[in-house]
Amino acid sequence: MLLSSSPVPSPGPVRPFFHPTEADLALYARLARSLRVLPPSSLFRHLGTEGQHLALLGDRAPWIWARVMRRARGRWPDLPTDGRVAGDGTVLNSVPERIVYEAVRPIVPTDMALDHEPPLGGAPPWHFADFALRHGARVVHVEVVGACGRDRVTRNALEVRLLAEFDRRLEHYRRCRLPAPEAWFLDDLVDPDHLRQRFLAIAGHLRAGGGA
Numbered sequence: 001m002l003l004s005s006s007p008v009p010s011p012g013p014v015r016p017f018f019h020p021t022e023a024d025l026a027l028y029a030r031l032a033r034s035l036r037v038l039p040p041s042s043l044f045r046h047l048g049t050e051g052q053h054l055a056l057l058g059d060r061a062p063w064i065w066a067r068v069m070r071r072a073r074g075r076w077p078d079l080p081t082d083g084r085v086a087g088d089g090t091v092l093n094s095v096p097e098r099i100v101y102e103a104v105r106p107i108v109p110t111d112m113a114l115d116h117e118p119p120l121g122g123a124p125p126w127h128f129a130d131f132a133l134r135h136g137a138r139v140v141h142v143e144v145v146g147a148c149g150r151d152r153v154t155r156n157a158l159e160v161r162l163l164a165e166f167d168r169r170l171e172h173y174r175r176c177r178l179p180a181p182e183a184w185f186l187d188d189l190v191d192p193d194h195l196r197q198r199f200l201a202i203a204g205h206l207r208a209g210g211g212a
Helices: 022-035 041-046 048-060 062-075 095-107 157-175 192-207
Strands: 113-116 131-135 138-145 182-185
Touching (some): 022 095, 095 138, 131 192, 138 192, 182 192
Parallel strands (some): 138 182
Antiparallel strands (some): 113 131, 131 138
């Protein structure tokens, strides 16, 4: 799961194409405020033509993306933080996981619990879900797929590895005869309102006796 890069020095002058435009910076800031975290460049692949230039900048080099982050932060100092630590201090495993956590934590029903990294059981090697929503003894697991969108198209070796890890966890669910988890991909994460709707649907499913 991809994390936003920390700012690093630029190696020198570059062509204007490799600089964010004013529209790019406005889009970046708008998405950051919506997600409550500085977004990784991979998310902009799933925002159509509006996000195309930012996606290209993110694919070029870490220092180019670091400049996007630095310029946006300089323009709007009140933007959310980057990284895996949520606003309430909870440490997640990745920025995509933090996006989900920031979206759904405020709406967890009072009679339910949101677990981070609950064990899935079964024989070694051990596997853990990203999240689980519990209602009494019943549970629905949620996996955050930070490697790609629902089309499963990957762009680099890290994303290939992360997608393979997700597939291994899915196989573990099958071996343990657990219900398939809810899988939320990068193109789901760009719309936190939709994430919240899906989360509340999971809560309704649990109240109706669903889950494992």
